[in-house]
Amino acid sequence: MPSEDTLVFLAVDSNFTSMDAIVKAMEDFFKLKSSLDPSDRFNLVFFTDKGPMYVEDFTFKWEQLLALLKREKEQIVNPSFESGLFLALTFILDIYKLVSGKYFRILVIKDGSVPEITKDFLVNDLIDKVRPMPVFLDVIVLGYYDDPDNVLIQNMINISQGGKLLSATTFEEFQTMLREAAETKLEIKVGTWDKKPDYKMDPEHKAFFEQLAAPLEPVDVITPDMKCTVCFKPTSPIGGTDALVRCPACKTAFHDTCLVSWADQSNIGIDHVFRCPICFYLITLPEFLVQEVSGGTYEGFESFLQEIDQDEMLKAQDAEKGELNLILKELEF
Ligand SMILES: [Zn+2]
Ligand SMILES: [Zn+2]
Incomplete structure (x- = not known):
């Protein structure tokens, strides 16, 4: 379970x-x-x-x-x-x-x-x-x-x-x-989507989850040490513009086209809403891009992603936090 x-x-x-x-x-x-x-x-x-x-x-x-x-x-x-x-x-x-x-x-x-x-x-x-x-x-x-x-x-x-x-x-x-x-x-x-890779989200719920996901940030200035974390190449093996985008949470850079093939495996039932391969943050790519690139795959991909253990990551984050703080919430109604 x-x-x-x-x-x-x-x-x-x-x-x-x-x-x-x-x-x-x-x-x-x-x-x-x-x-x-x-x-x-x-x-x-x-x-x-x-x-x-x-x-x-x-x-x-x-x-x-x-x-x-x-x-x-x-x-x-x-x-x-x-x-x-x-x-x-x-x-x-x-x-x-x-x-x-x-x-x-x-x-x-x-x-x-x-x-x-x-x-x-x-x-x-x-x-x-x-x-x-x-x-x-x-x-x-x-x-x-x-x-x-x-x-x-x-x-x-x-x-x-x-x-x-x-x-x-x-x-x-x-x-x-x-x-x-x-x-x-x-x-x-x-x-x-849990253990059901063919799950497609009901259209009535789609807009809400699209809104919940954060768009990837464009990388304007590409420095020589900045590489796509999926393929580690300057040029995406899948093709496209070689533009780099960044996860808004962990700031890891990827080719947008390399991310599409990851979105294909990790989406939440909406093709273009998926999780960052590094920090699991819920992110989204433009729907048209995913449709255009869909089917392109990069074979080095899966082994690299299996190395990240979310449970260990969460335990490390929790341990770092120290004392728990109570938050007072403003009443909504
Ligand atoms: Zn790449
Ligand atoms: Zn991330």
Whole structure:
């Protein structure tokens, strides 16, 4: 199963739910999930009286995430289900631009303090836009009550790639549900590009993902040491203008025509939207260029690309970052 980055949204209020129980349950969850697949990463979203907070990136360092939660637990108040979920989805969209082949999971822990859901249409609209992405939604409702929002929540789960709506009335039940969530990875139900090279994205979703990808930057001044990272030649073996373009994230230079044959293998279901072979950033080439050059291949290509291990790259980046910083997000609504 692919690596699964999990964002836990604590839609709870410390005046309502025992935060020590939540902390304990989270510790068990992170520990178990991370031991079962060390390539899974984590993040947290919760509300304080200042607004929703989260860490700027997913992290492997769940112990630090837990320490953060322990530090902030008594400040956790006034959750909003729609705002928190909206934030979780926009955060995942940003991360999706940076990493390839991941599954994303949102796990919401919801208590009886959460106000009734009224803006579900805003969340539904966003879930529908990201539908070709592997995003799963699980919701665990805590406490002895019949949540009037169950139908709306189930609807959100149905338009995502899947997940479960569960209700826990005891701490033991809650722990069991979390243990099962940690042990079970979810499977995608509608087509995505994952392990399906012939996948073509549904036209209704195409424009959104085209917009999400960044265009390559033109290289105006070519210095003698600047070479195409695919073919290492001054002239592209595939032909074309020999113009160099640069990844906007890692600044690696390529012939645009050399990149087309890479786009052919690594696109996300739209021929000209694909990932940088060096840093996995979501990039795009002009559609006409891809159509013109399509079919051209460069044989040195595949062996070179297999050398880059995304998991190792992410671990190195995460280790370099040091302490985790909480970010306060301006409420969108
Ligand atoms: Zn080249
Ligand atoms: Zn790059």
